[in-house]
Amino acid sequence: MRTNLRARTVVIVATILICVFGIIDFPRSAADLVRNVKSNIHLGLDLKGGSHLVLQVQVQDAVKADADQTMERLQADLRKQGVTWASMDRNDPTRVEDADNVEIYIKGVPATQTSAFREMINDRYPTYVLTAQNSTDYSMRLKPSELVALKRDTVERTIQTISNRINELGLTEPSVQQYGRAGDQYQVLVQLPGVDDPARVKELIGTAAVLELTKVEDGPFPSREAALSQHGGVLPLNTKLAKAKPRGAQEGEEWYLVGKTPVITGREMRNARASQGDMRKWETNFTLSPDGGKRFGRFTEANIGNKLAVSLDNSLVSVAVIESKIEDSGRIEGLSSEDEAVDLSRYLRSGSLPAGVQYLEERSIGPSLGADSIHEGLVAGIAGLLAVVTVMLVYYKRSGVNAVLALVLNTVLLMAALSYFHAVLTLPGIAGVILTIGMAVDSNVLIFERIREELRSGKAVIAAVDTGFNKAWWTIVDTHVTTIVSCAFLFLFGEGPVRGFAVTLVIGLIANVFTAVFVSRTIFDYELSGHRRMEELSI
């Protein structure tokens, strides 16, 4: 019994220490303590203010863009093969749900050329399914598997692009993630703590940053005028002037004369990342789409030794010399630092959004409202808890101390679990905390009332405590398991607020079984262990 008690005490003290550490770390001062608590307990946007945006990626845009590219290629191919056609166009669905219904219509292919036409489609357009409407008219649709892949890729690239742009804002803990059912809703959740100006964020997300890889015709020049005067005041045909983005400590401006039509646009940029190449020099590797790669191959082959500019929204972020033919994957070498390489890869990736976006939901909570709610919620919570503590102490005397300790420990455990799991405390989460505290009070009351009952029936103190705990135990199990079962369903089928409620409640209930039964029992045993023939219990 004694060693058992000691072992239990060790378990309890260790748990308390781990929990307290989880909440406050090792504070060195009072200010440090407040700061640590703030950084360990993550408050939801509804409590601390911020923006919550749900947007839907208009995947039909990407499917239509694919159809457009295909039509362009098909026309070139048909011409090359000498196959004639009367008209070629596609339908124009505007809703996300209709993304799968994008169709290309090819009309008026002569019956004599049917086999040549079919053969070419089968050979060169394996991602499409050809359906004959009649002897001369056809329709083409993306294969279902291709559609799924294209849509998934579109959503992923949108998330990537939005993340890149939002990262430029330098916010703390922004989050951009897929939302809702992955397969058919194409929703993205953007959460921005501390941003109370969502218009600005929307602008940032919505602006299609135009990424272009263009040929450099001439430059650099120190100013626009210098560039113009070099060419007799008139720009050569199909060229434009672009200013280089200022870099670090560099003095003065740099202007380049670049081609008007880009070689590659953001749509064809698949991926880019920074890495270290030979001699540990920094470089940026990029990958292009197959079509873009072919075009880029032809262009670079013809332009070895010339310069190529990477421009984002008409401002040149990088200029490089073409050293060899590059097809679908290439690299830009000779970057001065890791930062430059990372920045460049980010620019390359952050090209235009592959599809438009539409906002389905927005919740922007001003920080003042958040601050007010926290303040008022805290005041109310503390007032409520004080009332509970007072009543418990008056009604149950010494044993009330027991219950209060268990209650405090329960709250500490709950907070520590939230901190360790990086869970976010939201308003519905607080609802869960309130229910937890209610059930924690209830567990203690149940046990105490049971002990009192046993005492009334004439049992000795130790026996009464023992029976009281044992009998209350099954009631506690039943109430807790029932609630945990319901939480499991809420978590599985609910979303957002409902889930937040379920998570905090489950954590709280588990903590409660530990505190109300295990810890409280240990304290009772500790009190009783001194005097085996205790006559009276303060309850």
Added chain:
Amino acid sequence: MQLFKNTDFDFLGKKWPFIIASLVLTAAGFTSIGVKHGLKYGIDFKEGVLMTVKFAYAPPLDQIRAAMASSQKIKGEVSVQNFTGSGAENEVEIGTEAQEEGQLNVNRQDMQDVLNARWGQTGGKLDFNNSSQQALVERLRDPLARAGVAMSEPQLQKLVQDSLDFRDTPPRSGLVAKFSDLSSVPGINPGIMNTLQQECYLAPFHILKVEMVGPKVGAELRNKAVLATLYALAGMLAYIWFRFEWIYGLGAVIACFHDTLITIGLFSIFNKEISMTVIAALLTLVGYSMNDTIVIFDRIRENLKMSRREPLEKVMNRAVNQTLSRTVMTSGLTFLTVIALFIWGGPVLHGFSFALVCGIIVGTYSSVFIASPIVLFWHNYTDRRKRRPGPPLATAPRQETARKSPARAVR
């Protein structure tokens, strides 16, 4: 100190007045929903835009209405209402509804633009009262440098953050009335104050909150919340069935339904708004009610094991009496917490705590007067059936339940 010692109240004998009271309350709620107020849905259920704006003075409702109505871009009706709740002062709620996301976005943006145009300042200054940290930092960086105030980037960020924190903490709560108030912010010196006044102005309003819920998301939020709750209730029913008997599970679930219905009815009677937070509160009260019911059921089961020859009604009465001081203590204590939340919790928690205040009262008596009578009715009914000779097929399975609950072997 003990409130109740060995009480012997005939609770189940007095069930009818309570059941009737419950029915009356439920009917009153339904009548209010159907005839009088209907249900006042929050933005999560209504689909639309809701903007909560705090003014520096009593909000000029008519002027706001006129300004919104004169906008060309906003389609549909704009509702402008004084938002009076506990702790809310000079606040106004501006809302619109639209059936389609695109128009909602336009409306939302234009509502803000109209406010800026009507109560803001033109002339290119930044509105300090509605500015974000990033915008203010960018706005001040160059002018400060030009004015000869030497500041590193972290210093500037810190200064701006402190000023905005000052703006956002009560009693200002987002509205700074005059620039001189800012002089108590650490780090503000006359030079900075000067630049601030040159670059910024103080609008007499502050947008506290913007919520936009499009039809697609709204429908899903609702469906999921309702579905999850129904599944959760089914899950609880299954567990109680497993631990007790199916009729106990049904009784507990009906009691929870009863509590939820009455609370929703009270929301309509008092014309309070049902938001997503209120849904969280309803989930909480289902939890409370279930907890309460199970405690009593547990005691009934325990008593049944010991006294097999007593009528079920007596056994139940004893169980309720035995758990009476526990019920009063627990409900009283949780009620204390919730009432504190209701009084001091502020406008955000108002609907939430209102639901809990109602829920705890209703949830406590429903365990005694709704859940237990359902079990009692069922057992009395099957007892009567059993005494009548019936076909063997129908009695065979009931033989087994008879063993589980000996109450029906009585008399």
